[in-house]
Amino acid sequence: MQERIQEILNEAKEKIAQAATPEDVEQLRVGFLGKKGKITDIFKMMGKLDKEEKKTIGPAANKVKNEVDALINEKMAELKEKAKQARFKMESIDVTEPGKGYKVGVKHPLTITMEEVSRIFMSMGYSIAEGPQVETVFNVFDGLNSPPNHPSRDLTDTFYITEDTVLRPHTSSVQVRTLKTKKPPIKVISPGRCFRCDTPDATHSPMFHQIEGLVVDEGITMADLKGTLDSMAKQLFGSNTRTKFRPHHFPFTEPSAEMDVSCFVCGGKGCRVCGGNGWIEILGCGMVHPNVLEVGDIDTEKYTGFAFGMGVERIAMLKYGVSDIRLFYENDKRFIEQFK
């Protein structure tokens, strides 16, 4: 019996020394001191011993039990401390390390331009109307009084999704949507993305942006159109800017015009930016054709309106002196960051 006790003690010492985790130690505690543990078994067998044996085995077993218990506690404390130190090390923060720098982004020059134009019109009481980029053929052509043989309806000019849906070639479709849903007085602008089957070059892109405008009310005349767009031009390009309206044709306006602004680089004398003639073409406009107003069941005897549409890229290129439209879409930070 004495030998057995000694054996158990040796085994316990060896295994405790080898234990690597608190869980290992806990298992050893169960294995030696638990209900069915090896040392507990010794105590269970004591009943079968005679008096003399009990006298020696009892204290010996107790001593081993206490010793193993102490070793286990000691080992447990040591391993827990080790784990704690390891965690501290892992979770510690070096407050002297340099911080991570966050780069603040900048607005895209086209966004800046659209926001600037929008702000000018909002200050004149316009609200913003939006429409989808995938549009019905009715909203981009028929509703805008475009005849069935109009060249822009060609498959080579406009991207068709199905026979009667397209990627909108202009934002004028928002005019139709607005007229169908709102009653006069109407005063909206609509900035957005447009698409045309153009091969990209320095001045063309199959995807570009426009800002559309629409005003419908009683007594609206060409004078309102001219005053509004002249005021916009002065706010956008400088208070010395002059405007000029040239007759033009659009199916959805009658009469129609194109507006030029005096060159804001040379002031009208003629330079590289204005191609030498002192004027720069900025937008198309006109008095809304009665056929268009009728799409919205608007009484054309009572109401009249004007509309305009301008290319955002063109304005941004002129304002910022950008010579190639493709620069806007390349996402080169060195380009975009110049417009902060």
Ligand code: DAH
């Ligand atoms: N939709 C025309 C274009 O894409 C621009 C335009 C011209 C819009 C005259 C208008 C307008 O609203 O009245 O070239």
